[in-house]
Amino acid sequence: MPLDGQALSRALSADGTAAALPIHTTLCRREAGAFQRAAKSGDDLLVACTQERRLFLELNQETEGAPPVTERPIRFVNIRETGGWSKDAAKATPKLAALIAAAQLPEPEPVPTVGYRSGGRCVVIGPAEAAERAATLLEDRLDVTLLVTRTGGALPQRRERAVFAGEVVQLRGWLGAFELTWRHGNPIDLELCTRCNACIDACPEGAIGFDYQVDLEACRAHRDCVRVCEAAGAIDFERSVQESGERFDLVLDLGEQPLFTMHQPPQGYFHAGSDERRLMDAVLKLREMSGEFEKPKFFQYKQKLCAHSRNERVGCDACIEVCSARAIRSEAQAGGGIFVEPHLCVGCGACTTVCPSGALAYAYPGTVDQGRRLRTMLQTYRRAGGRDAALLVHSEGAGARILEDLGRAARTDRSVHGVPARVLPVAVWHTASIGLDLWLSAIAYGAADVWVLLTDEEAPEYREALAAQAAVANAILQGLGYRGEHVRLLQARDARDLAALDAALRAAPSQPVAQPAAFATQADKRATLELALDHLLAQAPRPVDEIALPAAGSPFGAVQVDTDKCTLCLSCVGACPEAALADNPDRPQLRFVEKNCVQCGLCETTCPEDAITLQPRLWLADGGKARKQARVLHEVEPYRCIRCGKPFGTLKAIEVMIGKLAGHAAFQGAALERLKMCGDCRVVDIFSNPNEVRITDL
Template sequence: MKTLLCNCNRTMPLDGPALTKALGADGGAPIPVHTTLCRREAGAFQRAARSGDDLLVACTQESRLFLELNQETEGAPGVAERPIRFVNIRETGGWSRDAVGATPKLAALIAAAQLPDPEPVPTVSYRSGGRCVVIGPAEAAERAAAMLDDRLDVTLLVDRAGGALSQRRERAVFAGEVTQLRGWLGAFELSWRHANPIDLELCTRCNACIDACPEGAIDFGYQIDLAACRSHRDCVRVCEAAGAIDFERAPQDFGERFDLVLDLGERPLLSMHQPPQGYFHAGGDERRLIDAVLKLREMSGEFEKPKFFQYKSKLCAHSRNEQVGCDACIEVCSARAIRSEAQTNGGIFVEPHLCVGCGACTTVCPSGALAYAYPGTVDQGKRLRTLLQTYRRAGGRDAALLVHSEGAGARVIDDLGRAARTDRSVHGVPARVLPLAVWHTASVGLDLWLSAVAYGAADVWLLLTEEEAPEYRVALAEQAAVANAILQGMGYRGEHVRLLQVRDARDLPALDAALQLAAAQGVAQPAAYAAQADKRATLDLALDHLLAQAPAAPDEIALPASGSPFGAVQVDTDKCTLCLSCVGACPESALADNPERPQLRFVEKNCVQCGLCATTCPEGAIALQPRLLLADEGKARKQARVLHEVEPYRCIRCSKPFGTLKAIELMLGKLADHPAFRGAAADRLRMCGDCRVIDMHMQSNEVRITDL
């Protein structure tokens, strides 16, 4: 790949030979450093474009100009045939106060940008015919509709009395109180109840009722203010011909499907942090209204977005036999895209049309049943490893990985970089801080955080902005507590995983200071393993390497009660009857029986602390213990151990072992008064299955002989 560098009119101290050496580019030929690639030296870009080589331009400021220049360059392939990539090295480090020492960081950013694109993911399709409903007060709804009429098929739903409708019937108008709104772009289902005496479909807007009402309870919104009405019914008399007013009419329920929704109510009808695409709440805010109108006008046709997740139901620890265990994904989803199917099909269901790709569900999923796909952990892990290996190879030390979103997070970093250019009191993004742009900060979780430390990062920092819902912040804080407990338990000094929260530009000084924190203790020898598609497999690889490099090796590490994907199962042997219902409930094969003996066995590595065993146990004999077992160099957690074992109960007829003494005694106690097991028949409960059948057969024959 041909890489084009520019020092942006000598405002960045770029060392071309050092970068070339760190990248191993062009067989050792130095990468030239341009001064004004976007202006006076644009010819260098055109020559590179005509070469047909893959291009990486280390500038995002002028990306639009370079794309246009490529299109105008004769003989240059189009971007559809040969995409041009861009990487920001200016705000992310070239303008920081320690930019002279930022060569390892810049080399790492360039190397990561040179990686092949991840495999494309499936897409989710939307189809909108442009049918839009505007919900709100009459006058505000009419005004909004006027801004949309030329592009969309607009319907009004007036949800309260007051205001004024147009005298001309230019569009469909309904009235009533919304009872339900659900769906997404192209498939909204709206239900409302109309309880007002005036039916807007029958109303001719002749205004006779307004003149006739002595209390002025009717205005040009053509709905009666029932609190002001004194039941003179003059309005009914003057509306006799149209029949639009009927005080005896029972409330009516209506429902319609719409493609788009503009909500002008004070409180949003859909209050989730991430509302579905096609829904806009403007309230009474003029700026939000204009923004919503501009977007709505472009929302007719067919649209696609990535399918951000993969779901493997066999790994899901949400439910078994209608019992609910882990529901972390449902609780964290701010788009309400995930629902439980414990009472129907089992597991969960993720509605891809509602999913916004935050990835928080995959971060909190302990089993890996939900995996992020945009990109997947294999590609993301490769990117991490490339960043950190290149940084270290170029002489960098104590790398801090700064995970941020491609949207608001990237804007914050740009703001900080530009502030450092003009304000001497601002440091900017330090040379040891490696920004990692992801679709959403919450999409990267414990497996990749620990892998980053295993690959050589001293710190992993998560930049949170207004994009992150409160649920995400809580979940990330819990997962960070687990990561820090593991690393500190192994003897690594410092707080390795931190959440850095930024609300607006006023928080830039605090962020600038936070990015200069002292480094935590990292590994002496970085790992070289590749991240796996399976979350638990990646976690195991990371833990094995971190333990091998650990300054301390305790037998176990206590973990926080919330969010831990690791732990043990404790069994109260006085209560346990070895019914083994917990074995059938365990979705991860952490619990198992022994076909040869009455035993309950446990493999701690497989346990995801979902709690299904505890909720299923009829005796309440099971409790969870969040921890990470490290005994015997981590081998103990991978080996099966016996949690409970008893001597088998032996058949009173053939002495064959079956069941357990406690289980048989419990069964005898519960069936003592049952008429089918009185007298000698009770002995059948003490027999194995074969002897029970033989005894019943012999008893049947004795009865027939007696009858003869």
């Protein structure tokens, strides 16, 4: 591939005066000595090749005087399939410089980890013969138990492991902590059965097979089996249906339908069904799953920012709906907010992407690190002369493999273009971990487009959430007058979709900002969004006062109040988790700061008069300043005490209260009049009439 060492040096240096980089064409073989000399220097090492990663690590280990990778990590970046192998490789220098610059950034700060401990106790669930066969493949590494789920097949004559039979009632948990419950109603108890085969010989209907279970549809109740099994006592037709439970570290499910139906099942659970290939893959993984394991805790949660619930009322539940691992549950009835089970979390980040308030944040890497990477890439690309950059967000797994396939195809097939020079691949743990705040920040940094590559890894919930977020981003950008569809979702399952992906990557660029921003993304999602919006508005080709946004996924909007219904009870103020709604201690007012509203709907569900509706929009009047200031949604004259004249409520609220209580026996005559008094005057009035019968005396 063509490489320009002089141009790369200029792009990667701060002042553009660095000496030309030496170019190596076979660094991993004939020129390996150059790598070894660099390794001995002790300087930071970045190898622009991922295919020979293992070889370079071995070379470093074998080079005398080279620090080990534990003291000086070696980073790797792919510039070949993603840039050098394409039809416009000669123009790819700005992109290669951007990829190299991003790879040189410091590693994110470490985060807390989540631990698992597996003792190797594995349960295999399924038909007798299939379960027994799988057990023989695992028994030398794991402690295997069988749960036979249906009659038929055969168990071996020798009893070499624990075997149970029954129907699964419940399976929950994760690696090292699965809890399995099953229901057993067959007359033969496999724990007591000695497999002597006497019952098989005695049964006149042949209702008992070598699975040592009674086929109750074939059995005619001769009970000869009970007689021959008297010593063992394993057969009892009077036995009631029983539930049993055990804890296991690992689960291999051979049933046709998986016991966990979510897109991302818990770690330590494998469903193979009757698929031989999936079985072998599961067996290979299970054999290595004894011991202690850990993973990063991918998320941070701040309950005080959470807009899920208040006072047992539910508002936003976007994170619960999008989680494909079912790791998030509502705590509305137990103090409010949500709970994320870290052992079930797979780190997709979809919950953090759809969270409108920033209560859930992706932690590894966080938005500060991700934003720094995007800004570095785009600044380096622009400094090297690149234009109209398109960021291509893809997963480190399937997404990276598809891009590598595309690059290799471009090298051998003239009809394939390859990854264009303006397309900058951005590898992430999962595509759902980057959303609206970082997309808009990238556009503000100068990207013309942000594309997200979806593969079979993405759950349907992720696709819907990303599509909703993309619709909001495009509505904002197009509303501001920027031409084009800036945020797009691209689909590619495998090599069969390479031609369509190749064409999609050559789309015409959207309109970028005239002057790129230089702000740093913040840990707070709303703060990052405000920084991006302020810059995009300042650079907007067509500034507007208001942009209508899609209802699904909008983190911006207004609250509309039906003043004919509203009594200014201020229940909505108490329910609002973001201080978007507020009262006025000096006057009966309901005030609203639109910038703070996350459209969670808690005010709408809390309002006893059904006077509130949500309006998804981005209000930009007065250059965006108006949405940051409090405005009055509803105001009424105060109701004044009929005894002292002090204001203590609103006219409508007092009228509603009197109307509802006027027919009540306890509120007649003077008692009804006291409802029109302030709290102090009510007390004075009650004790001014000592002969009056009060409700407290009854």
